[in-house]
Amino acid sequence: MHLNLHATLEPETDTLVKSMKRLLFLVWLVGPGTTLLFAADRGTLVRDAIIYLAPDTSSSKLGQVERGRELILLDKSRNWLHVEAILGLSHNPDPAFVLEEEDKTISGWILDSGIVWASTPSGDRILFGAAVDSEDEASRRHGRRGAAQDALRLYRRVYDIFPASGPAAEALYRAADIKWQIDKADMQSRPSAREKEAYLRQGIDEEGMRLVMKKFPDSKWAQLAAFHLLDNKLCGDWQGSSKCPDKEAEMYEKYAKEHPESPATPEALYNAASRRAALIEIYKTEEQSKKSEQAKSQAISLAQHLVSQYPQSDWSSRGQTLLFLVQQGVPTYGNAVQ
Numbered sequence: 001m002h003l004n005l006h007a008t009l010e011p012e013t014d015t016l017v018k019s020m021k022r023l024l025f026l027v028w029l030v031g032p033g034t035t036l037l038f039a040a041d042r043g044t045l046v047r048d049a050i051i052y053l054a055p056d057t058s059s060s061k062l063g064q065v066e067r068g069r070e071l072i073l074l075d076k077s078r079n080w081l082h083v084e085a086i087l088g089l090s091h092n093p094d095p096a097f098v099l100e101e102e103d104k105t106i107s108g109w110i111l112d113s114g115i116v117w118a119s120t121p122s123g124d125r126i127l128f129g130a131a132v133d134s135e136d137e138a139s140r141r142h143g144r145r146g147a148a149q150d151a152l153r154l155y156r157r158v159y160d161i162f163p164a165s166g167p168a169a170e171a172l173y174r175a176a177d178i179k180w181q182i183d184k185a186d187m188q189s190r191p192s193a194r195e196k197e198a199y200l201r202q203g204i205d206e207e208g209m210r211l212v213m214k215k216f217p218d219s220k221w222a223q224l225a226a227f228h229l230l231d232n233k234l235c236g237d238w239q240g241s242s243k244c245p246d247k248e249a250e251m252y253e254k255y256a257k258e259h260p261e262s263p264a265t266p267e268a269l270y271n272a273a274s275r276r277a278a279l280i281e282i283y284k285t286e287e288q289s290k291k292s293e294q295a296k297s298q299a300i301s302l303a304q305h306l307v308s309q310y311p312q313s314d315w316s317s318r319g320q321t322l323l324f325l326v327q328q329g330v331p332t333y334g335n336a337v338q
Contacts, residue, residue, distance in 0.1 A: 041119075043071045046127065048064055049114070051087070052109045059109075062108045063108075066153070068151075071083045072085075080111060081112045084107045085107070085108070087104050124167055127155075131154035151178055155172070155174040172216070173221035176211065179208050180209065206229055227262065242286060245276075248275050252269070269319070270318055270319050273299050307320050
């Protein structure tokens with residue numbers, strides 16, 4: 001007897017049937033003798049790899065898979081792996097490569113070496129170390145092209161493949177931090193970056209930082225992520241007005257008050273103090289002498305708090321310099337020369 005399941009089952013059961021059908025199709029696709037778990041294995045590369053049409057180096061080259069790209073294992077053949085991979089633009093294009101558009105998912109064969117899977121012993125540390133190496137390479141003057149993007153992907157794979165591991169929180173933050181720096185540099189290169197109001201420019205994508213805050217809310221990495229988000233609230237150019245530095249000082253003071261244990265708090269205090277110091281001169285140009293004196297008092301108080309509470313920080317030394325200048329009556333903003 002043939003049953004019309006779609007006509008007789010409730011919506012929840014209907015969804016289950018569809019899922020079962022997809023599962024059966026995947027089992028058929030994988031083929032006999034291969035487990036479903038094996039087919040779903042995810043991993044990533046700590047080296048660049050050529051992906052071939054067949055498990056043979058003399059076969060056609062489909063492209064280059066960069067460090068940190070996600071791999072899904074489909075099959076094995078001796079020292080070859082059949083994988084599904086995402087291709088980016090090759091760092092060193094080879095005319096023999098059949099490259100199409102960037103970030104295209106394809107399947108092909110790669111040599112079974114330099115790949116970290118969820119089952120790899122110390123795989124999280126291996127990926128983290130490879131990410132640090134790539135990040136260091138990116139900081140070199142003549143470092144490897146694309147090393148920053150490699151580091152970003154490798155850090156992210158630590159979290160994706162080993163989400164409960166020791167370095168997962170830091171790795172997720174570092175991935176978000178690299179992307180933030182890249183996006184921030186791009187934002188600052190645009191004409192809109194000089195707009196006075198923050199809402200008049202293209203903001204930096206906050207998704208990565210907010211994910212850190214969501215997944216690891218009580219960590220120092222979440223506190224650092226929250227500090228980054230302040231960049232999107234800063235003015236592009238003060239244009240000599242007191243509104244922007246006053247608002248920014250309040251913003252940094254609020255962060256320091258709410259996150260006293262954050263590694264970014266000394267910087268937040270310095271930023272707040274330096275803006276209060278700038279307001280000393282700005283208020284004078286606006287003929288608000290009372291507010292100028294108040295700004296001086298606030299700048300001194302903030303700098304003293306920074307110096308006393310975070311004496312080992314480099315920001316403390318900068319705060320000491322700022323404190324000296326303000327107490328000596330030396331302008332820290334504008335072109336005034338005494």
